[in-house]
Amino acid sequence: MACARSARSASGSPAPDRTVLDGNARIARRRWPALLEVLESARGLDDVRAIDRGAATLSIGGVQLTSARDRRAEARLQARLVRAGSREATVYGVALGDLPRELLARPELERLRVVVLNAAVVRAAWSRFDASDWLADERVELVHGQGERELGRPFAAAPAALRLAEDACARIRDLVAIELAAPYVHRHLAAREQELARRIEENRPLLDVDGDVGELFGREAGGPVVVAAAGPTLVDAIPDLAREGAPPIVAVDASLVPLARAGIVPRYVVTIEANREGLLPLFDFDARAFEGSTLVYSPVVPGDVLRAWPGPRVAAVSAHERFAALRRGRERAALFQSGSVIHPATDFAVRLGASDVVFCGADFGFPGGRTHVAGAVYDRAADPARGGGAWVLDGRGERLPSLPNLRAYLRDLEGHIAGCPGTAFWRTDARGAAIEGAPLRPEFLRG
Amino acid sequence: MRAAPPSRGRRCARSSCVADTPRSLALAAARAFRLGLEAQGNEALAAFVDALVSSGAVPEELGGAIGEVVEAQGRRDWLAVADGLEHDLAPRL
Numbered sequence: 001m002a003c004a005r006s007a008r009s010a011s012g013s014p015a016p017d018r019t020v021l022d023g024n025a026r027i028a029r030r031r032w033p034a035l036l037e038v039l040e041s042a043r044g045l046d047d048v049r050a051i052d053r054g055a056a057t058l059s060i061g062g063v064q065l066t067s068a069r070d071r072r073a074e075a076r077l078q079a080r081l082v083r084a085g086s087r088e089a090t091v092y093g094v095a096l097g098d099l100p101r102e103l104l105a106r107p108e109l110e111r112l113r114v115v116v117l118n119a120a121v122v123r124a125a126w127s128r129f130d131a132s133d134w135l136a137d138e139r140v141e142l143v144h145g146q147g148e149r150e151l152g153r154p155f156a157a158a159p160a161a162l163r164l165a166e167d168a169c170a171r172i173r174d175l176v177a178i179e180l181a182a183p184y185v186h187r188h189l190a191a192r193e194q195e196l197a198r199r200i201e202e203n204r205p206l207l208d209v210d211g212d213v214g215e216l217f218g219r220e221a222g223g224p225v226v227v228a229a230a231g232p233t234l235v236d237a238i239p240d241l242a243r244e245g246a247p248p249i250v251a252v253d254a255s256l257v258p259l260a261r262a263g264i265v266p267r268y269v270v271t272i273e274a275n276r277e278g279l280l281p282l283f284d285f286d287a288r289a290f291e292g293s294t295l296v297y298s299p300v301v302p303g304d305v306l307r308a309w310p311g312p313r314v315a316a317v318s319a320h321e322r323f324a325a326l327r328r329g330r331e332r333a334a335l336f337q338s339g340s341v342i343h344p345a346t347d348f349a350v351r352l353g354a355s356d357v358v359f360c361g362a363d364f365g366f367p368g369g370r371t372h373v374a375g376a377v378y379d380r381a382a383d384p385a386r387g388g389g390a391w392v393l394d395g396r397g398e399r400l401p402s403l404p405n406l407r408a409y410l411r412d413l414e415g416h417i418a419g420c421p422g423t424a425f426w427r428t429d430a431r432g433a434a435i436e437g438a439p440l441r442p443e444f445l446r447g
Numbered sequence: 448m449r450a451a452p453p454s455r456g457r458r459c460a461r462s463s464c465v466a467d468t469p470r471s472l473a474l475a476a477a478r479a480f481r482l483g484l485e486a487q488g489n490e491a492l493a494a495f496v497d498a499l500v501s502s503g504a505v506p507e508e509l510g511g512a513i514g515e516v517v518e519a520q521g522r523r524d525w526l527a528v529a530d531g532l533e534h535d536l537a538p539r540l
Contacts, residue, residue, distance in 0.1 A: 053530070064526040067481070069534045074481050074526070081482065159483035159525055177483075184487045388485070389523055404486070 009097065009130040010071075012058075014050040016127040024126040027135040032142050035116070039126075042119035050128070057096060058128065060121055065095045065160045075102040081156040090152030092145070092176045093117045093161020096125055100134045103156070110139060113152055117145045117165040117173060145169035151179055170393055171411065171436065178408045196274055196322055200299045206306055206313070207326065213296050213316035213348065214333030216268075220248055221353030226360055226445070227345050228266060230254035233429035234361025234373040238262045240428075240445035241360065247445070250296075250349045252341045253282045255361060258375035260285045265293055268352075270316075270345040271305075272298035272337060279305055281377040296348055298337075299326060316344060336416050340409035346416065356424045358444050363432035364410040365392050365400035395430030395440050402433070410435065469498040470540035477533035480525040488525065495532070499540075512536050 013020055028036040049059045053068040067074040075098035082089040082103060088111040091099050100114050116122050125131070134140060146168040157176050165173035200207075224247040228234060234255060240246060242264050251259055251266035253273060259266060269290070273279040279302060287310050295309045296316050306313060317323035318337035326332060333351070335344035342362055349357045361373055366382035373379065387403045392410055394400040402410075410433055417425050417437035425438035428445060472495035479488035499505060505513070512535035519527035 054534075059524075059527075062522040063524045064530075067526055067530055069530045074529075077478065077481055078483075157483045159480065159485075162483055163523065163525070177485075180483045181486055184484065184490075 009101075009133060010056065012050065012056040012096070012129040014128070016124075018127075020130055021123075021127045024131045024135060027132055028142070031135070035142060035144055038144055039116070039119045039123050042123050045120050045124050048124050056129075058125060060124060060160075060164060063160050063163055065121070065125065065158070066098060071096065071098045072102075075099045078156050078158070079103050082154045086154050087111065088154075089113070090115060090155040091157070092155060092172070093158030093165075094122045094125065094131075095158035095161055096129050097131045097134050099156055099158055100140065104134055104137050104139060111141065112137075112139050113141045113143060115143055115145045115148055115152075115172065117161045117169045119144065119166065121161065121164050145172040148172040151175045155179075167393055167397070167399065170391075171414075174392075174407045174411045177404065178411060181404070181408070192274075193322060196300045199274060199302070200322065200326065203299050203301075203303050203306070206303060207299055207315050211312065211314040212330070212332050213314045213335060213351075214331070216294065216296075216314060216348075217333065217351045218353045220349075222355055223247065224356040224358055224444070225250060225349040225352055225354035226358045227342070227349050227362065228252065228255045228259065229342050229345075229359065229361040229363070230258075230372050230376050231361040231363025231365075231432055232367050232370040232373055232379075233363055233432045234258065235375075237360035237428055237445065238264065247358065248352075250345050250352075252345050253279070254341070254372065254376055254378065256282055257285050257377055258373050260287075260289070261375055265289050267292075268294050268296055268348065270296045270341055270348060271301055272316075272341050272344060274298075274300040274302070276302040276305070283308065284377070296335075296344070298344075299323065316348070318344070338409070338412040338416075339405065340413075342409060342413060343416065346413060350420050350423050354423060356426060356444070357438075358441075359425070359427040359435065359438055360429070360445075361432070362413075362427060362435065363400075363429075364406045364435075365394070365402035365433050367394065367400060367429075367431040369401075392433045394432060395427070395434050397434075400431075400433055468540070469495055469502055470537050472498050473532040473537045473540065477529040477537070480529040480532075485525065488528075492520070492528070492532075506539070509536060509539060512539075 047061045051057050051059050051068045055068055055071040057066045057068045078099050079102040089103055090113040092115045162173050226247050226249045228249050228251040242262055249266035250268045253271035283305055291310045293311045295313045299315055316335045317326055317332050319334045336347040337344050369382050371380050371382050390402045390404045390407055391399040392402045392407055414436040426441040426444050427435055427438045428442050430440055472491055476488050476491035476495055516528055516531035
């Protein structure tokens with residue numbers, strides 16, 4: 001069913017127009033009354049400007065909702081993310097409705113889920129631009145992003161809506177952003193595959209004699225295990241981690257120096273870093289006290305770092321095809337990996353049989369304006385410009401400056417936690433990122 | 448090489464042409480930003496700037512448009528960046 005498009009949907013009104021808003025709201029009230037209540041209660045926006053350089057649009061907080069030159073061409077381009085012939089699709093972000101209109105013009109489309117990422121932005125748009133044509137289309141389901149747990153596929157997105165997403169929609173915004181960035185990330189990772197394959201071959205002599213991580217599974221069954229990451233808030237957990245009777249620690253490599261300085265010897269250390277120059281400083285400390293600590297390592301880790309480790313070593317592959325030959329040669333357990341050492345460290349803690357996995361220093365952002373825990377090799381003042389404005393919500397519900405890759409690591413960790421229903425997850429500091437599935441429990445380590 | 452029309456985001460017929468000229472790089476960056484591909488867009492934008500500088504003196508008449516794109520980039524106003532690249536710069540390159 002082709003959508004009629006009123007002049008008001010294209011040209012809009014430079015100032016809020018009650019008639020336009022009422023017309024849009026009338027349809028929304030009939031079809032989605034609960035969502036309309038959310039839209040009507042949204043706080044008004046201060047910085048909303050009408051722009052028209054050939055196509056009328058809005059700038060909100062200095063961000064254009066759509067092209068100001070050719071909205072329809074832009075929507076046609078964005079709609080190509082949804083393969084022709086698709087019967088269902090999802091649109092993330094409403095903007096001015098051009099993208100839903102473009103998809104609804106496809107007669108084969110039976111269902112279109114449109115996800116609101118910022119109620120206030122939608123209200124500002126509906127106050128000026130007629131959306132009644134696509135709102136009235138029976139194929140449309142309009143929902144708020146706060147309730148969206150998984151990515152709908154196929155999907156297309158309004159980029160400005162992602163940029164302007166409200167706090168409650170941070171998670172689904174991140175899932176969309178991760179998916180959009182995936183081809184770019186894979187392209188850059190693929191460029192390193194030859195180098196990694198060489199490294200694995202270089203490490204063959206070690207891999208042939210070292211143990212496999214699977215041999216350790218179940219070793220800590222029934223008790224809590226701490227995963228010590230290297231975020232700034234780790235520093236406040238150190239006194240509890242240092243006391244007698246503290247749970248065993250699975251430490252990521254970047255946390256080793258500050259832990260060692262505090263006299264804390266983790267039972268296990270996890271490293272997956274292939275970059276030699278970046279890795280060497282993390283192991284630059286007096287490791288004699290670590291003779292009893294087991295190093296869990298990826299086969300891509302530089303061999304000289306592995307050989308220098310004073311304690312036992314076990315290799316841990318992942319499901320990635322680069323390890324396929326290793327898995328064929330010998331039975332090997334695979335740990336979950338998705339870009340950050342926190343992922344295999346967490347999976348390892350679960351596979352150890354932990355009843356509870358307790359995150360310390362898993363901040364996924366820059367609490368206190370620092371990048372790492374005090375004393376960590378790479379600790380420095382966070383550069384606000386570097387993250388491009390990326391943020392996550394901390395345990396207090398406030399925006400925590402972050403980086404796009406840290407956000408992605410957080411969401412992938414949450415996805416993994418959701419797949420481990422037999423394990424309880426906790427975190428100990430509200431200043432770090434809120435981790436879905438790992439409630440705040442600061443007192444956990446205090447016994 | 449079939450050049451992309453200035454008002455469309457259609458890709459060049461040859462995959463290699465995307466990296467060849469400032470114009471094609473500007474259009475590639477605009478396309479990426481309109482699709483929400485921020486990292487890819489900024490990568491193409493950086494390549495566009497390099498190609499523009501490498502091609503010789505930047506025409507004075509582009510100064511204003513380049514300034515607007517830089518301002519929009521500073522605001523992370525990616526669709527304004529895309530508009531500037533596709534509609535103000537690319538047609539004049």
